[in-house]
Amino acid sequence: NKDDEGYLSDVSKYQFLIKRAIIEDRISEVEELLVPSHFLQSMKELYDVHKNYDDVINLADRILQNENFIDRHIKNEIRYYLCMSLARNKDDRFKEEIQLIDGAEHDFLFGFYYRQIGKTDKAIERYEAALAKRKPFARAQRDLVQVYLSVEDYDTAYKLAKENYEDDKKRNPFHIHAYFTSLLRGPSIPDKVNILRRLIDELRINKHENAREFFYRCKAQFEAIINNNERQAMLDINEAIEEFPKNHRVLIDKFHICAKFHNEKEMENIIKIYQERYNLKQIYNHNTVIKFNILLLAIRGEYDKIPSMARKLKSYPEEALDKLILKYTSPLEEFAAGKE
Structure with missing residues (x-):
């Protein structure tokens, strides 16, 4: 009443x-x-x-x-x-x-802590320990996806991200974004482009406070990598930077879009901005700049310099490091093909 x-x-x-x-x-x-x-x-x-x-x-x-x-x-x-x-x-x-705090939450929080300080190998170990103790554990699996994305293990990230997305009835934008990112850079599957388009549309109508940021970032990457449309990709990512100026991940996305179109001048500019804005004593920021430089060397064809640059990465899983060196010491034909 x-x-x-x-x-x-x-x-x-x-x-x-x-x-x-x-x-x-x-x-x-x-x-x-x-x-x-x-x-x-x-x-x-x-x-x-x-x-x-x-x-x-x-x-x-x-x-x-x-x-x-x-x-x-x-x-x-x-x-x-x-x-x-x-x-x-x-x-x-x-x-x-x-x-x-004990149990699976103890391991999850330690994984989160190691992820923040950039100790990727230890983060993976702790997240997997949390998942061994509790399954399903969506938060741990979501964070583990982000760690695998950070070391460019897109196939492993894709399997976990797809599972999270399909289990999430509320369509959490973090799950949508992780699924999009891992699929975009990961396996070739039937209907891939249509799935990516659908995920962008889901972010566009999602009411969560983070959805708008993810929408611009995903749309920009889709325009760059799938549509090979440099102008629209830059418009979208610059819109994201204007709306979310303090978000370092938007800047990282812009760097990769510039790499796709071999825009070395803007890549150098982004490296400079990142170095001035963020504390490079922190492992995550240190590793981000090292990976920027690896990609710039690859764009320039200076492959002989890449192994020594890659070994400056800190707390990076050994197997992932080997794959990274192999990936970037080969001519980057996939960039020309729009596959990054």
């Missing part, structure tokens, strides 16, 4: 106002009304929407001071977001807090 609807509306407004007070650091105004679930809801928004990992850590520390009085499930969720934020910040404190 209308009274019930009014009550539910009041409750929703009340919860919204409390969450806003926490996120905007006005906790003192509502402190006497707070319960741990309010903190958890706010931490999720700070992590997922605002990407404000420092505030997540501060909130978690505040609430966990009284963890003996908190429901076990909520406490575990709060510590999960604490560990994810510490991993995002590449904070060594992660290794202390993770000891209070």
